[in-house]
Amino acid sequence: MSDGHALRAAEGFGLRLVETAAPVGHQVVGDEQVGRGVLGALLEETVYLAALTGDPLEAHRDAPWIAGTPGTLCHTMTVRACQATGYTPRVRHHADDFGTVLALVAAGQGVALIPELGLLAPPPDVVLTALPTRRRTRLAYRRGTGGHPAVLAARSALHASVVGRKQ
Numbered sequence: 187m188s189d190g191h192a193l194r195a196a197e198g199f200g201l202r203l204v205e206t207a208a209p210v211g212h213q214v215v216g217d218e219q220v221g222r223g224v225l226g227a228l229l230e231e232t233v234y235l236a237a238l239t240g241d242p243l244e245a246h247r248d249a250p251w252i253a254g255t256p257g258t259l260c261h262t263m264t265v266r267a268c269q270a271t272g273y274t275p276r277v278r279h280h281a282d283d284f285g286t287v288l289a290l291v292a293a294g295q296g297v298a299l300i301p302e303l304g305l306l307a308p309p310p311d312v313v314l315t316a317l318p319t320r321r322r323t324r325l326a327y328r329r330g331t332g333g334h335p336a337v338l339a340a341r342s343a344l345h346a347s348v349v350g351r352k353q
Contacts, residue, residue: 250276252295253280260299284306288304325341
């Protein structure tokens, strides 16, 4: 979901919290006041190429790919990262659960891009290669609701997930 769509959803439907990710190449610096909303900068994470070999992204031009459902940020990230290296991925499977994606990679069904927080228990035969691509996740909420228990709980949960991964 784009930042603008997230803020409109928060305003239009009374939602207090929406998770968004900035597109590749954008910088996220602190909280931004946008209209009647706030985009809070929370998390930046490494994106990995998951494959059965340690070959670079460029070497997977002819490989089958596993990507998120079309229209999701994960699908867009996969397409754009491949296009940046000169090709469009041939997507064989769509899956939105990172555990499923990693299982498909381990079964030799294709290669995929996985953000760091999606790597809870990667199969031992899957090779993870860090890419220069970063995923940035932010929370969108209405201005003045930053102290709401739902917003505080979401911030706390995301922070705990990052701290837990770094240990």
